[in-house]
Amino acid sequence: MTARRRVLELLDTPSCDTELTWTTGNVAEAFPGVFTTLGFGFTHEPMELAFRTMFARLGVFGPGEIHLPERIEDTFWTLFAGRAAANIDKFRQIANVTPGTSATAVEQQLFGYVRPTTVDDNSYRRYPIILAKAPAAVISLPRRHDAMFAELRTWRLDRLSRIEELDEQGCRRVLADARARFQRIMVLHLIVAFVSSGLAERLAAMVAKLDLPGLEARLLSGVGSDENEVAHDLWALAHGELRLPDFTARHGYHGTNEGQLSGVSWREDPAPVLARLDDYRSISADSPRAPRRRAVHQAETRRAAMAELTAATPRLRRSPVTMLTNLAARWLALREQGKAGYLLTFDVARAACRRMGEHLVAQGVIDDREDVFHLGYDAVLEGVHGDVRDLVARRRTEYEERLDLRLPQSWTGMPEVTKVGEPTSGSTVDGVIKGVAASSGQVEGRARVVRDPATTELDDGDILVCETTDPSWVSLFLVAGGVVTDFGGMLSHGPIVAREMGIPCVCGTEDGSWRIPDGAWIRVDGDAGTVEIVGAPA
Known part of the structure; x- marks a missing residue:
């Protein structure tokens, strides 16, 4: 079994190059939490190919680079303990041959920090090809991006209206279609992310x-x-x-x-x-x-x-x-817009999966329709035969155990996996938590440490403190007086929305949500990038 196949099976990377550096930074914002077997099978291949297709369109890669590597060291991202992590060294290699950016810039913009050991090593060898290909890909992209997003909106509503009528084969067709569309929107979205960072x-x-x-x-x-x-x-x-x-x-x-x-x-x-x-x-x-x-x-x-x-x-x-x-x-x-675009494909895919789960329950293959998410993507497409309840039970247990685990923001080699609530090594100077100044302004208020936005109530002016955010958190931004996140940089989701809402934000605190007590009175300085605890919880 190849290394890539082992990760698909285990939802974990059992070993890798001890000199390779990884981060949960930006990728954890796109895919926060723990993957299920079906979720990773649906996502990993299109994402890896989208990265490679994007760099080929910009001239950074040649056509021969658009393939699925079998070695973990050659991939742009993988899983550790069920959680997504990006290969920093792979992105550094890209930055070093791309005009207008550098390894330092990529680390800062995509992941919210730059390692002290980072050294730029720019090369001009791909510049002629990039300068020939990239302008055409970039100039027309906003129009194509808008058109694809509008098409996905229409497609989503059309497919959802027919989900209840689908048989197993229909579910498979819709799932495969959603996956292909996910890959196409991700190619454009990744170009946007790369260009906007520059x-x-x-x-x-x-x-x-x-x-x-x-x-x-x-x-x-x-x-x-x-x-x-x-x-x-x-x-x-x-x-x-x-x-x-x-x-x-x-x-x-x-x-x-x-x-x-x-x-x-x-x-x-x-x-x-x-x-x-x-x-x-x-x-x-x-x-x-x-x-x-x-x-x-x-x-x-x-x-x-x-x-x-x-x-x-x-x-x-x-x-x-x-x-x-x-x-x-x-x-x-x-x-x-790109983030919203790939979420449209996810919504159709999850509806098809749950409909497929209902068919498998009726056949006695699984006990609950949610169990379908613990089956492999290829197995679902090819057809599940025989009782797989023991396999599902084992994978569900592993999934639930991993919900209590967390990864560091970055590491070299294999990560030190910790239990939820165990503090890590965030930057604190004289009791002040340091991060990235992401949205201007200063505010004081009660800290509300949020793990699940669906079960948390914020009072007007409370300061939202969390690991990271995604678009479903926007309902909390409307009442929050400020935002503090563990992960991310200036172009991460939380800071972008905070700036749109006009509230201060400090991101990239590493483990601020574990060091700031829920209910404490804190001062957030979105210009200096600092968070100070000024009063104990009431």
């Missing part, structure tokens, strides 16, 4: 050169995103301007654990949405906290930052500086 790096360097601290975060606010529409429609639902079926038709692909195929979407269970409506009813249309007014305010914040940047820039440089800033904003909005 644009943000240039923007940060420009702001630093002009000595305008905090301006970068304001320039990257008010860009508009899919979450803006989710926030407004939540408010509209609470105020009777939108019906629940219309809301779930638009946004029902979000939900608890949405980055995992086994997650439950708002379409299936709208209870987490309905539980928040009282909070939103207290926000009047003319309140500064109303989503539409927040969006307007943040757009004004961005215009003011643009004016400040223009005034500080020599006249002959103003035109290219304005172009760079506008491009960074456009591509940042595309990042969030």
